[in-house]
Amino acid sequence: MRWVSNAYLQFLQGQGSGIKMLLEFTKEMPKQATRLTIDFSSLIGPLFFEWVVALLFPVMLTYLVYEKQHKLRTMMKMHGLGNGPYWIIYYAYFLILSTVYLVLFVIFGALIGLNFFKTNDYGIQFVFFFSFINLQIVLSFLAATFFSKVNTAQAIAYLYIFGSGLMAGSLIRNFLEGGKFPRHWITVLEIIPAFSLYRGLYELSQYAIRASETGNPGIQWSDLNDHTNGMRDVMIIIIVEWLVLLPVAYYFDYAASVGNSSGLLSIIKRLLRKNPTWRRIAVNEVADNDVHVEMEKLDIIKERETVDQVLQQRNSGYAVVCDDLKKVYHGKDGNPDKYAVRGLSLALPYGECLGILGPNGAGKSSFISMMIGFSKPTSGNAFVQDFSIHTDMENIYNSMGVCPQNDMLWEMLTGREHLQFYGRLKSLSGSALDLAVEESLRSVNLLLGGAADKQVRKYSGGMKRRLSIAISLIGDAKVVYMDEPSTGLDPASRKSLWTAVKQAKQDRAIILTTHSMEEAEVLCDRLCIMVDGRLQCIGRPKELIARYGGYYVLTMTTSSEFEREVEDLALKLLPNARKVYHLSGTQKYELSKQQVRIADVFMAVENLKRRVEVQAWGLADTTMEDVFVKVATGAQSSDELS
Structure with missing residues (x-):
């Protein structure tokens, strides 16, 4: 730089002028040091953090709907777990899970130096997040009543989270920063949970930005009195909404679980329906005029007379009484109605095992489904220990064991854990529980090879079946339903099952459906054959063989x-x-x-x-199989002629 300057001076003044520029160094003028102070976490935090917090919603919803879809909750109810304890257990579980998740979230944000968490008062953050997760848990229970499929619930939950987050981020920020939208209408918008969550996070971010610019602390409890601060209104809205929706969610969940239906319309119809009492339910929805009174069906007439006599006594001493039970699946898209069960009447005392035989589609599983609360009868009634299946299923569940046709098990639990869980539901504890679990596992051959301590997802179909049988028999269930229990079992396991059932039926009533004639003759004190939803005969195996064979x-x-x-x-x-x-x-x-x-x-x-x-x-x-074929073939032939 000095050489260039001197050369330019010589060019202007000439070589002999002697004028030179003495430039030794250059230096900037002194000024105050500055650095970039933009807090990006506070700028983008409200929307991002809303998604982080709201992601708990689909997790909880998926868990609830999964149990509903696989009828695990119904299975727990059938073994004595009421709606109140179910809610308390799962609410506490979700609350602990959500609290730990958000505490770790806040701690991690503070440790990495985010002003969003460091500058704002931790007490306010805790109250805000804790209030919202309680509201979010209630919303999960409420939403679960309207879904029956996990995939549908997940898809809608994630669409709601991301869609409502984007909408809240756009509207709330524009309305607040624009200054033209009335504040009371903003408060109305905050009734929507996603909007209230965003508004609270927005206030925290604004105070964090101001704190980073001025060096003052973020939001404090005293700042809640500021009329321009929306945090107080948001927390009040969240808490009030939680307190209002809590009983509403419980009520809808209870109504859906009682009727085993998830539709809002079905719930409303059920709540408006009159409760049936101890009498024969007269419903004219079933037009079944095919009344056959034949000499060879005197046993059915006698059974119906027994039912009529039992119904006249309040304390009948019978375990199960079915009174003209009917089930119709109404056809859709022009298809005719399907009559699954047509006027079934039965009386089952304690200490008896009743076997129900019939071809596929005869109505056996439909009958079991009505008795265990999976579906409602179209007409008629049934009483288990003098409790009606229409109004008293909660009381019936306390003394009932079920082995359903399809295994209802948790994939991640072991066989032993299943039995321990259901044993506790049957009021077993301590050494009595351990002994009952060991005996149950031994009776169904699940102690060999460490199978009892393997996760159910590693079980074969036969092992799952054996575990379902053990669950139905554990505890002191007075009425046990077994829907084709020996399906998929090897001969050795089948023999063990028969031994366990024979021992179990000493002081309880067992209703068993099967396709195995050998199993029916070995286990059942009485047998009945169903064809096309109608009872064809009933009696002891030897009586049926003598009559039809x-x-x-x-x-x-x-x-x-x-x-x-x-x-x-x-x-x-x-x-x-x-x-x-x-x-x-x-x-x-x-x-x-x-x-x-x-x-x-x-x-x-x-x-x-x-x-x-x-x-x-x-x-x-003549064998029982011959009798079955003869009765089933004769009944189907008469139906075709009629």
Whole structure:
């Protein structure tokens, strides 16, 4: 720089002028030091922090709807967990979870140096966040009553969080900073939880920005008296809204759980409906005029007379009484109504196991669903220990055990933890609980290989089934429902199950549906067969076999050219012998026990074997399976003719 300046002076004055510029160094003029003081966390904090706080809402909602979708809550209710304790337990759990989450959130923000948390009073932050998480928990319970699917609840919850956050961030900031929007209307907007949360976070951020600029502390308790400060109004709105919505959410949740329905319209209809009392419910919704009074169904008429006699006594001593129970699934899109159960009447005393047989679609599971509270009867009534399934399901649940057709289990809990949980619901504790759990696990073969301490998600289908059976029998349940309990079990586990059920039915009533005729004969004191929703017969296994199976079954296999000789043999033994099976040389004939002797059959077969080649033959007594096939086939044939 000095050389350039001297060269320029010589050019102007000439080489001999001797004028030079003495420039040794340059230096800036002294000034006060400055640094960037913009607090980005306070500028962008309200919207971002709102999303962080509100993310707890879909977590809690998902948990509640998951239990509802998989009927886990109903399962807990059926083992004695009432709505009040359920609410207290889960409310406390969500409150602890939310409090820990937000305390860590505030501590972390303060540790990394965010003025949003450091400058504002921690007491105000705690009251504001604590009040809002209580409101958020109540909103989760309230919203859960209107959802039945987890995926739907999650999608709508996240859309609500991000959408309402963006809307609140846009409207509240513009209305406050614009100054033209009336403040009382801003207060009205803050009734919406997302808007009140944003307004509180906005006030905290504004005080943090001022604190960073001036060096003064952020919002303090004394600042709440400032009329321009909206924090006090926000906290009042949140607390009042929480206190108002708490009983409303509980009421809607209770109404939905009692009726097992999540629709608002269904809840309103149910609340307006008159409560049925101890009498036969007269509902004319079911037009079932197919009344069959046949001689072979005198057992059903007798059972109905027993029910009528029992209903006239207040303390009947019967465990279960079903009075003309009906269930209709109304058709949609032009489809006809489906009559699942048609006027079923039963009376079941203590110490008895009643087996319900029937083909698929006969109405067995629909009947069980009504009895355990999964669905409401269309008409009729049923009483469990003198409590009506219409009005007293809460009392019924306290003394009921259920093994549903589909396993209702927590994937993350172990088998032992399931039994410990349900055992406590049955008032077991201490050594009595430990003993009951061990006995239950042993009875269903879940102690081998450490299966009892594995998570249920690692169980096979058969192991889950065995655990469901153990849950239904643990404790002192007086009435137990088992819907196809042996499905998917191996022979050894099935035998263990039968032993456990035989021991359990000593002082309780058991209703069991099954497709296994062997299981029905081994376990059940009485059997009834349902076809197309209607009871076809009822009685002890030997009585049914004697009534519907008073015949021998002669089975013979020969080559095709000798089939005529076999037929002649059967007709010679009994002219009215009925052929029930014929395929590729194998024939089956029914021979009345009263008209034929076993010795005559053996003699006739020996004579036939001297003339023709008999590949195989056998004479069998009637089995329960034969009775089932005969009754089911006859009932379906009569329905088709009618």
